[in-house]
Amino acid sequence: xxxxxxxxxxxxxxxxxxxxxxxxxxxxxxxxxxxxxxxxxxxxxxxxxxxxxxxxxxxxxxxxxxxxxxxxxxxxxxxxxxxxxxxxxxxxxxxxxxxxxxxxxxxxxxxxxxxxxxxxxxxxxxxxxxxxxxxxxxxxxxxxxxxxxxxxxxxxxxxxxxxxxxxxxxxxxxxxxxxxxxxxxxxxxxxxxxxxxxxxxxxxxxxxxxxxxxxxxxxxxxxxxxxxxxxxxxxxxxxxxxxxxxxxxxxxxxx
Amino acid sequence: xxxxxxxxxxxxxxxxxxxxxxxxxxxxxxxxxxxxxxxxxxxxxxxxxxxxxxxxxxxxxxxxxxxxxxxxxxxxxxxxxxxxxxxxxxxxxxxxxxxxxxxxxxxxxxxxxxxxxxxxxxxxxxxxxxxxxxxxxxxxxxxxxxxxxxxxxxxxxxxxxxxxxxxxxxxxxxxxxxxxxxxxxxxxxxxxxxxxxxxxxxxxxxxxxxxxxxxxxxxxxxxxxxxxxxxxxxxxxxxxxxxxxxxxxxxxxxxxxxxxxxxxxxxxxxxxxxxxxxxxxxxxxxxxxxxxxxxxxxxxxxxxxxxxx
Numbered sequence: 087x088x089x090x091x092x093x094x095x096x097x098x099x100x101x102x103x104x105x106x107x108x109x110x111x112x113x114x115x116x117x118x119x120x121x122x123x124x125x126x127x128x129x130x131x132x133x134x135x136x137x138x139x140x141x142x143x144x145x146x147x148x149x150x151x152x153x154x155x156x157x158x159x160x161x162x163x164x165x166x167x168x169x170x171x172x173x174x175x176x177x178x179x180x181x182x183x184x185x186x187x188x189x190x191x192x193x194x195x196x197x198x199x200x201x202x203x204x205x206x207x208x209x210x211x212x213x214x215x216x217x218x219x220x221x222x223x224x225x226x227x228x229x230x231x232x233x234x235x236x237x238x239x240x241x242x243x244x245x246x247x248x249x250x251x252x253x254x255x256x257x258x259x260x261x262x263x264x265x266x267x268x269x270x271x272x273x274x275x276x277x278x279x280x281x282x283x284x285x286x287x288x289x290x291x292x293x294x295x296x297x298x299x300x301x302x303x304x305x306x307x308x309x310x311x312x313x314x315x316x317x318x319x320x321x322x323x324x325x326x327x328x329x330x331x332x333x334x335x336x337x338x339x340x341x
Numbered sequence: 342x343x344x345x346x347x348x349x350x351x352x353x354x355x356x357x358x359x360x361x362x363x364x365x366x367x368x369x370x371x372x373x374x375x376x377x378x379x380x381x382x383x384x385x386x387x388x389x390x391x392x393x394x395x396x397x398x399x400x401x402x403x404x405x406x407x408x409x410x411x412x413x414x415x416x417x418x419x420x421x422x423x424x425x426x427x428x429x430x431x432x433x434x435x436x437x438x439x440x441x442x443x444x445x446x447x448x449x450x451x452x453x454x455x456x457x458x459x460x461x462x463x464x465x466x467x468x469x470x471x472x473x474x475x476x477x478x479x480x481x482x483x484x485x486x487x488x489x490x491x492x493x494x495x496x497x498x499x500x501x502x503x504x505x506x507x508x509x510x511x512x513x514x515x516x517x518x519x520x521x522x523x524x525x526x527x528x529x530x531x532x533x534x535x536x537x538x539x540x541x542x543x544x545x546x547x548x549x550x551x552x553x554x555x556x557x558x559x560x561x562x563x564x565x566x567x568x569x570x571x572x573x574x575x576x577x578x579x580x581x582x583x584x585x586x587x588x589x590x591x592x593x594x595x596x597x598x599x600x601x602x603x604x605x606x607x608x609x610x611x612x613x614x615x616x617x618x619x620x621x622x623x624x625x626x627x628x629x630x631x632x633x634x635x636x637x638x639x640x641x642x643x644x645x646x647x648x649x650x
Contacts, residue, residue: 108400115394115407119387119622122630124414124421127387131411135404142400159399183633239643240636247632332398332456339514341398341456341506 097151098171099272100212101161102314103200104144105172108162109322110193111137112329117180129229133190136222143215163333167323168316175258177313177322181251184237184244188251191230195291196262197223199284208276231295238299245300252296253304260309262288352553357483360426368552371545372482373427374443375554377434380420381445383413385619389453390462398456405502406459412495419491423484439624441611448531450613457510457517457524463503465525465532465570471496472566473536481553504573511577518578525574526582533597534605536563567595 114134121127145158156164175193180186201220207213237244263285265273272278296303312318332341342350344363351358358364387410394410397403421431437443448466453459471493478489510521537559540546549555557565567586574581585598607613 112395115403118394118407118410119391120626120629122626122633124384124418128411128414128418131407131414135407135411138400138404138407142404145400162400163398183630236640237633237636240640241632243632244636244639328395331396336514336516339517340509341402 094151095268095271096209096277097148099268099278100144100148100151102171104141104148104161105170106141106176106193107137107144108141109170109172109325110176110190111135111141112325113176113178113180113189114186117186120180122183130186133226133229136219136226140215140219140222147211147215159333163330167318167326170318170322170326171314171316172322173258173261174310174313174319175255175261177319177325178255178258179321181254182247184247184251185254187230187233187237188248189255190226191234191295192255192259192292194223194227194230195288195295196284198227198291199287200279203279203284207278212277227291231291234295234301235299238296238301248299249301252301253306256304256306257308257310261311261313264309264311266314352481355479355481355553357486358481359483365552367548368554369427371549371552371554372485373424373429373434375549376420376424376427376485376488377429377437377443378445380417380424380434381438381443382449383417383420385445385449385623387413387417388619388622389449389451389615390459392453393456393459396456397459402506409463409499409502412499416492416495419488423488426484435627439620439627441620444609445619446535447605447608447613448535449619450608450615451527451531452615454527455520455524457507457520458528460503460506460510460521461524461528463499463501464507464573465503465528466535467496467500467503468570469532469535469566471500472562472569476557476562477555479553479556507577507579511579521577522579525579529582530600530604531608533563533567533600534608536560536566538602538605564594567597571595 111134114130114137118127118131118134121130141162142158145161149157149161173193175189178185178189198220201216201223204216205213205220207216234248237248239245263281265281269278269281273280293303345365348358348363348365348368350356351362358368390406390410390413394403394406397406421434424434425431434443438445448469453462474489474493474496478486478493480486480489507521507524510517537543540558540560543559546555546558550558571581571586583598585596587596589596608616611617
């Protein structure tokens, strides 16, 4: 079953990046009111809102490119687990604050060079979305990097938890840089970016922070892929079950 | 002129008392209690609304609700800062809340069971809060008054979006209309309770009015709220669950039924539907965050040591 191909490659490409941001926004939303300090609840809500905004723009544009009557909400609330094409990293559960911040940091370090590249996209709508998103991503990266260093270089417990978070999430990072035929086509058309080209800047950012945080680069060489083709971890289905429930329970209504 | 005389002058002239000014100890304690309760309410209020962020029905509704909960965290911070100008730390106030020695608004001890409850909270609960807070912009303590001015602007946006949710539901399917009516049925009386006991029963009211901490009485504010809200409910085509509610042309106000004061006191005393859950959530979040706060302190100390080495 080919679950992810829409009629138009551009729409598929936009949905991938839209899904990354939507799923991460939803994960962060789960955490609001659980942060260690009120300031951090505020920051997490703010970051979640940024991701949600980017997701909304990308999915709305994807829907208009598809042109078959679906809107952004239909894409967000009426696709199944097998049709979501987000990276596995962003769907990982909120195990503790270290996991939340390391997940954020690993993703921010990817999104900054991603949006920098896409800001130069031949597709001007995508370029416009990316130009706005890159400013937000830089702020997110400052925030998450700051926490990674604080926690890594904090107490024995925070160091242990943060190292554990890196070790647990590391196998999901390789997927960010594995391209497929669609990525190749989009890059060739000057619309998208070759994901492999994002790995070097990502590694620089990540290794520098790991060093500042007195942590070690994880030794895990596993690369877990599948998100872009709808082959997820078991965590996603539960998230969508919650997120989509109202639209599924009362189909076709205005809210 | 001594401090006490100056304080009386400020109050008489409707000017603002500022943090450096002399003030009676009772004035200071009343303000701390009231501002802290207000700050705690903003923070605890994040829970019933946060309960629906992950299930909000559209991307737009999710974004609006998330922004609203974020505003509440911001209001909490802003109010804790106002309380700190009175010489008490935020940590101390949070500790008092966790120990059950300070309160938050009882309205948040009711559960949000359906999406319509998010609409009802915006429309009724924020509506009642604004009624109270607009009055408080004239409170005699400068930092509190300025906090209220700022908070009112955001609250009126919250109230509008809540009413808009209700409007969409009221004009929606039969199930949606029932959902909206049910939310109004459950939140109407608790919203009226937000204004507190009758003026004749309120232990703090007289002194607070004399000091102009509280410029308008509980019963007057409640009447204002009812007068403003009844036509809004009529416009929605929803029924306010009060058989005694009717326009009184002579008074120029709506008459309305008596609040169930037993319920009011039961919830205030900790026996509402969600009192235990709200506090348990708050305390658990705080305890789960302990290692993070300790790490931040340890890291900052290492930084300082490294700089001075």
